[in-house]
Amino acid sequence: MVTGGPEVARELLGVRFDHIFYTGGTRVARYVMEAAARTLTPVTLELGGKNPCIVDRDITIPYAARRIAWAKFFNAGQTCVAPDYVLVDREIRGPFIDALKSAVTRFYGQDPRQSPDYARIVNRAHFDRLCSFLDQGNVIVGGKALAQELYISPTVMDDVPVDAPMMQEEIFGPILPVLAYDDLPAALDFVNSRPKPLSLYLFSRDRDRQEQVRKETSSGGYVINDATVQFVSQYLPFGGVGESGMGAYHGKTGFDTFSHTKSIVKNTMLFDIPLRYVPYRFKLPLVRWLF
Numbered sequence: 001m002v003t004g005g006p007e008v009a010r011e012l013l014g015v016r017f018d019h020i021f022y023t024g025g026t027r028v029a030r031y032v033m034e035a036a037a038r039t040l041t042p043v044t045l046e047l048g049g050k051n052p053c054i055v056d057r058d059i060t061i062p063y064a065a066r067r068i069a070w071a072k073f074f075n076a077g078q079t080c081v082a083p084d085y086v087l088v089d090r091e092i093r094g095p096f097i098d099a100l101k102s103a104v105t106r107f108y109g110q111d112p113r114q115s116p117d118y119a120r121i122v123n124r125a126h127f128d129r130l131c132s133f134l135d136q137g138n139v140i141v142g143g144k145a146l147a148q149e150l151y152i153s154p155t156v157m158d159d160v161p162v163d164a165p166m167m168q169e170e171i172f173g174p175i176l177p178v179l180a181y182d183d184l185p186a187a188l189d190f191v192n193s194r195p196k197p198l199s200l201y202l203f204s205r206d207r208d209r210q211e212q213v214r215k216e217t218s219s220g221g222y223v224i225n226d227a228t229v230q231f232v233s234q235y236l237p238f239g240g241v242g243e244s245g246m247g248a249y250h251g252k253t254g255f256d257t258f259s260h261t262k263s264i265v266k267n268t269m270l271f272d273i274p275l276r277y278v279p280y281r282f283k284l285p286l287v288r289w290l291f
Contacts, residue, residue, distance in 0.1 A: 065099030
């Protein structure tokens with residue numbers, strides 16, 4: 001174990017290891033992979049990204065809202081599997097937002113700052129970054145920030161432009177943009193126009209739509225009618241694809257990731273079969289016959 005900041009990490013990357021595992025953002029991951037290439041060291045990268053959450057019109061709205069609010073605001077949104085933004089069917093947009101408001105109040109009370117279950121932002125740099133997002137749309141829940149406590153309340157926003165900085169990078173904080181869509185193909189086009197996410201969440205009862213989303217998107221993981229729960233299973237490999245990472249771990253998959261499967265052959269010295277040896281001129285027909 002070696003503790004330290006970026007300088008220590010840079011020194012460690014100059015040492016030859018059997019395997020490098022990194023979890024974090026894509027910017028540092030590119031540096032890690034570049035350093036690993038110098039020593040031809042294999043890497044596993046778990047990077048997160050903008051995890052979309054698609055909400056169909058046929059769901060039980062309070063259940064979906066509670067599960068999404070719990071997944072998003074757990075640890076103040078600072079988890080790699082948190083829903084990054086919601087795409088909700090325009091037909092249920094209003095009731096869904098109302099249900100989100102109710103869920104936040106139910107979880108954290110009228111003043112989440114007083115809740116013993118609500119976390120703070122990890123440092124001032126990330127606090128300032130997140131605060132810069134608060135004026136990029138219409139705040140409909142929360143939006144309060146207190147620098148001396150690194151506190152940002154659970155926040156839901158709409159009317160966020162798709163080209164806003166908040167929609168270009170992983171939020172990694174307690175801010176949830178809600179965007180409306182008119183039909184599922186439009187929602188899938190939006191998701192597929194962006195880098196492949198670590199997780200994709202769909203709330204829908206329709207099995208055909210569940211299968212459509214599975215077939216027409218690419219993500220590290222896919223969860224139907226829930227969010228973030230895939231992370232806790234020891235039986236599911238956890239990892240990304242594309243810019244959300246490479247390789248996987250958890251359970252046996254993690255054991256395999258950090259292991260090398262060595263191929264071993266042991267032959268006998270009791271006899272020797274001459275068929276393998278040259279010349280082959282008259283042996284080829286026999287080999288063909290044997291196979």
